[in-house]
Each structure stands twice: as C-alpha cells, then as structure tokens.
Amino acid sequence: MTDNKILETASDREVETLNIGLTAKVSRTTITIEEYINTRLTQGVTIEVIKDDLLKDLAEGGRIFGEFRNAIKATYAGSVSRFRDTAQLAETGMDIKYRWVAVLINTCPDCLERHGNIATWDQWEAQGLPRTGSTVCKEHCKCVLIPEAATELAPIYRG
C-alpha cells in the first residue's frame, strides 16, 4: 500500500520538476575552515601546502569539496522519469534497503560500478539517485532502485 506521507515528502522534493540543488556539506564533524587551517599550521604544515591541498581537493572533488563539485556539475535539470523513483519509495517505504539495478545495455561506468550494490534510500540519495545527474549518463540514466528482497535470485524450476 502506498504510504501517502512518504509520497508527499518525496514529491515535495520533486514538485518543482525543474530544480537545481546546490549543496556543500561534507561530513558530520564540525570544524570551521579557520580551525582546520590552524590545526594544520600547528602540525607544522605550511600555509602554501594547505592551500595546495585545498586547491587539489577542489580540482579532484575530494573530501572537502566532493559534494559541492557533484552538485555543480554541468547538467540540465529535471526528468519526468524521476517520478518513478518517488512512486517506488512511496510503495515500499524508507525502512528497507534498495539495490541499484542497471539495464546493462550501453551502461555508463558509474552505473556499472553501482549495479548490484545495496544501500538505504537515504544513502542512495546522498550518492545521487538515478537520473539526478550524479552518474556519467546523467538524466538519460535507465537504472532503477529495487527493494533488496525483490531482487534476490530465485532458482529456476524445470518441469
């Protein structure tokens, strides 16, 4: 049975089908950039090295800038097929785990890597849901998130 509350919440996230989300949170540890720099300075690291590290992290989308870099990747936003994911979530709820299933025809390397992996909806959302631009195939992604239990392989019986 469809959980209306989940459907409502998930739809809220997509109600304006055309949205650009800019995000920049990194980890749960709370230190400011000043504290980070001062800590490293007291460890004997020079300001030039700290700057180089930050620039490298920005260039490569590392631990500090990874989420920001993912969020600002060039993409045209919005896809009707994302509603399929919302409907799936509303049907099965957030308490279960979901398996990333790729079509395996002309599959992009990101999706190939994720194919078969299992995580909660929140974890998938953090990594980037299908068709949200987090994979090489961006909005053209054909992958689906299917409840883990529903994708267990069953033996084939022959008569």
Next chain:
Amino acid sequence: MIKTEIRNRMNFPTEFITQEDLLEMAERIVIPDIQKGIHSGIAIDEGSLPMNDPKTIKRKGDNRPLIDTGTLLGAFIARNKGKGSVMVTIGPERLDIAGYLQIDGIKTNQGLKFYKFFGISKDAENLMIASARNKIDKVTKR
C-alpha cells in the same frame, strides 16, 4: 614486533562553501547564466534552442525562443533550503510551461523538440569553481 598503525584523524571543515556562498553563486552565476542562455538562444548543453514555429514568429514578430512577455526570464528564484543547500527553481507562474518545454517537449512534424534552457552550463560550473578557488586564496592569505 612493533605494530604500527597510521590513522587519518584529521577533521575536515564542514562549511568551506557556506550557505551564503551557495546563495550568492545561485544569484550571481546560475540564474544570470540561464537568463543569458535564453537571451542568446543557447541551450544549457551548449546546443541551440529550437527555432520557433513560423506561426509563433508571426504572432510575436520575432524569432527569439522562450522570450515573449519576459515572465519566464524573471521567474528564476534561488532559495535557502538549510543545511548547506540552496535550490534554484522556477516560480509557479511559469513552472508548468517550463516543465512542458524542457521535459515533455513540443510535438512537431519532425518529432519532439525540447528547450533545454534550465540547468547548470559548463560556463556556470567553471565560474562556481573559480569562486571556490577565490575563497581558498582568501582564507589562506597570511
């Protein structure tokens, strides 16, 4: 035997790019970039926006795709969503039509045509990276 173990105990700053930075990037880079694309007829993926139908050109008196009354150009909004997140969206006055133009597409004799005008262009991405780089310069100035 002495067993050594090196652990990374470094905490990383949670808010290098702050909510205010994101809002500024949205208002100063993303929205103007979308508007610039519409003005110049360039799609967000750097292709061209589709030509208007001859009937539409006749009615409007020019062939500027997506520009008529100017409502769409003024409909882009940046909103703080909290927790390091800012959303750029389209005001309700043009949301339906915008979704129709970009996502559903318009049926023509040659098939569906899509107006990909909303999103982050490569230019906007590069400008936001440059903005982050400026901030690194600023905070590491001693």
